[in-house]
Amino acid sequence: MPESHRDDIRNLALFSDMAEENFEALMRGAYVQNFPPRVDLAVEGDTPDFLHIILSGSVDLFSSWNGRETSMATVRPVSTFILAASINDAPYLMSARTLEKSRIVLLPSQDVRDVFMKDGDFARAIVTELAQCYRSVIKNTKDLKLRTSLERLANYLLRQKNRSGSLEFDLVMEKRRLASFLGMTPENLSRAFKGLEPYGVKVQGNHIVITDLDDLARFARPNPLIDDHHA
Amino acid sequence: MPESHRDDIRNLALFSDMAEENFEALMRGAYVQNFPPRVDLAVEGDTPDFLHIILSGSVDLFSSWNGRETSMATVRPVSTFILAASINDAPYLMSARTLEKSRIVLLPSQDVRDVFMKDGDFARAIVTELAQCYRSVIKNTKDLKLRTSLERLANYLLRQKNRSGSLEFDLVMEKRRLASFLGMTPENLSRAFKGLEPYGVKVQGNHIVITDLDDLARFARPNPLIDDHHA
DNA sequence: TCGCTCGCTTGACATTTATCAAGCGACTTT
DNA sequence: AAAGTCGCTTGATAAATGTCAAGCGAGCGA
Incomplete structure (x- = not known):
């Protein structure tokens, strides 16, 4: 060692x-x-x-x-x-x-x-x-129990934004695994990303850009008692 | 004290x-x-x-x-x-x-x-x-992530059967709360109980009778790594 | 470079689950 | 006993999610 x-x-x-x-x-x-x-x-x-x-x-x-x-x-x-x-x-x-x-x-x-x-x-x-x-x-x-898959994805993206400290970041895992982690199918994750476009989320491959943080947050309604890690 | x-x-x-x-x-x-x-x-x-x-x-x-x-x-x-x-x-x-x-x-x-x-x-x-x-x-x-609501109910009933030590027992909580605990609506719990009838589950109010344990277990596929409490 | 693999996406469709509205029935209150 | 409350059930319908099949496209190896 x-x-x-x-x-x-x-x-x-x-x-x-x-x-x-x-x-x-x-x-x-x-x-x-x-x-x-x-x-x-x-x-x-x-x-x-x-x-x-x-x-x-x-x-x-x-x-x-x-x-x-x-x-x-x-x-x-x-x-x-x-x-x-x-x-x-x-x-x-x-x-x-x-x-x-x-x-x-x-x-x-x-x-x-x-x-x-x-x-x-x-x-x-x-x-x-x-x-x-x-x-x-x-x-x-x-x-899992209180949110729809779209809401889970939205909040996941907000958490990643906080981790990276930037409105622009790369996904840290394969989308198929992200889907599984969030409790949905890869097909549905794909659709969920589309579903977040109106709230200011741009996706290109693994690269995510949040173009309207307020809009996304208004939809996602993040909550420290669910989303704050280590709190 | x-x-x-x-x-x-x-x-x-x-x-x-x-x-x-x-x-x-x-x-x-x-x-x-x-x-x-x-x-x-x-x-x-x-x-x-x-x-x-x-x-x-x-x-x-x-x-x-x-x-x-x-x-x-x-x-x-x-x-x-x-x-x-x-x-x-x-x-x-x-x-x-x-x-x-x-x-x-x-x-x-x-x-x-x-x-x-x-x-x-x-x-x-x-x-x-x-x-x-x-x-x-x-x-x-x-x-929650690996089972449908019907499967969750079936396995819940098997767990209760083990706790009570009998094929016949009363539900220990209101159905509305059971539904919430299992991650579904009360309406769906009602339908889920009906859906388990073909597998040998009789429901009358809070009283449950398992008439065909093998059949229910074959459907529920209980697993110690999910269903055994304190294991 | 060509062609392959593989993950992702898309569309059509099926299934599951939720929602809404109505009604039932046990129990309570008056 | 009548009326009301409340939880449960049922049916109709809507929304969410999963499945299947096909196609796209980046990356890789021949």
């Missing part, structure tokens, strides 16, 4: 407060691996042998049932997944697959649970992390 | 492992209150002044946006809500309202955070609780 990776991990809120010796113990069992795109890292139902930390690239979390599949979230550096299963030693509820070439740290779940049991600061950091994850999923549920 | 309530709370997984003195500290600031039906206990967006523990009755957690409203969950004794907001000191994402006459313990959030900061066992118990909540919401999202 190169020193720079060690520091990246140590700087994560999840690991920054724990005792040095416990962090060292975790790092001793850890190893870094490079994965090509489209590699399955975990399959739902599996027992969580490792806590994953993504250092570079991106990972798709998705779920399947009865031949259908839906994208649940995208994980980007530097962060961990899937923590809840590792700590609880319960089966994965989501599968994970690299979207691009990715560098990922694997921490044996048993080590994580051992340190969790003896390091209170680590336990508290996990609480903060899980509480954030929990709140994110609740927001996602509200988005 | 009567002694019996104290014990009910102490026996909750969330509080059973913590140091006695810390538990006492929490209880000193706590008070029990009886609420009539349909009382708002918390409104989404509010700051969480109290961690709530429900001793009897039932509480609806729901969310609103743009004039629409959806039921997110029902809390039943003995359990806590809304923990994540209290710990994070972040605004409620859901509103809470008593469904019936309910007895509820209010623990000042600041006290909870104070004890959380000094009691590692309490922190670990919170992790377990939050991880469970998180996994429940993930399952709910999968249910």
Whole structure:
């Protein structure tokens, strides 16, 4: 494990407060691996042998049932997944697959649970992390249940605008995956983009331009209790 | 605070492992209150002044946006809500309202955070609780995104069957709220019940009889990674 | 460069779900 | 008992969303 990776991990809120010796113990069992795109890292139902930390690239979390599949979230550096299963030693509820070439740290779940049991600061950091994850999923549920697909797309675009800090930005994922993430079909996403044109949204390939922010916001009605990440 | 309530709370997984003195500290600031039906206990967006523990009755957690409203969950004794907001000191994402006459313990959030900061066992118990909540919401999202409303109802009925341990049971909530919880309108729930008749579901008012479990299960295709609570 | 693949788009159509309006029936109130 | 309320149901209709099939076009490899 190169020193720079060690520091990246140590700087994560999840690991920054724990005792040095416990962090060292975790790092001793850890190893870094490079994965090509489209590699399955975990399959739902599996027992969580490792806590994953993504250092570079991106990972798709998705779920399947009865031949259908839906994208649940995208994980980007530097962060961990899937923590809840590792700590609880319960089966994965989501599968994970690299979207691009990715560098990922694997921490044996048993080590994580051992340190969790003896390091209170680590336990508290996990609480903060899980509480954030929990709140994110609740927001996602509200988005799904309270909004139409057009409204979900409009609010998604506003969130991306805020993330990029510009009225002009590129989509960070394939449209087909965005569709799945937003709970609709690719065909419908295509139509939804057209449907937002009257509200000042220009789309060319992956490039989005919001030409009338007020108009879009008036339609989307963004709400901090659904759309503000980390709030 | 009567002694019996104290014990009910102490026996909750969330509080059973913590140091006695810390538990006492929490209880000193706590008070029990009886609420009539349909009382708002918390409104989404509010700051969480109290961690709530429900001793009897039932509480609806729901969310609103743009004039629409959806039921997110029902809390039943003995359990806590809304923990994540209290710990994070972040605004409620859901509103809470008593469904019936309910007895509820209010623990000042600041006290909870104070004890959380000094009691590692309490922190670990919170992790377990939050991880469970998180996994429940993930399952709910999968249910919503991967299934049609008819399939959601069918699987809901199978879950209730398992809870009651019988092929015959009463619905534990009003149909209108069940509809909202399952992400559909009351009209559609009515039609969905009819749609399940061919699969061996008999409905009379709140009373449900599953006359052909195999048939229903063949249609519903229940999955532990969506339907098993606490797994 | 040609031709292929693949994701995206479009149109026609089917299905699912919501909306609106009316009526039913249990329960409450007077 | 009569009238009213309220939740549930039903039917007609509309809107949203999904499916299927075809075609477009950028990027890639032969």
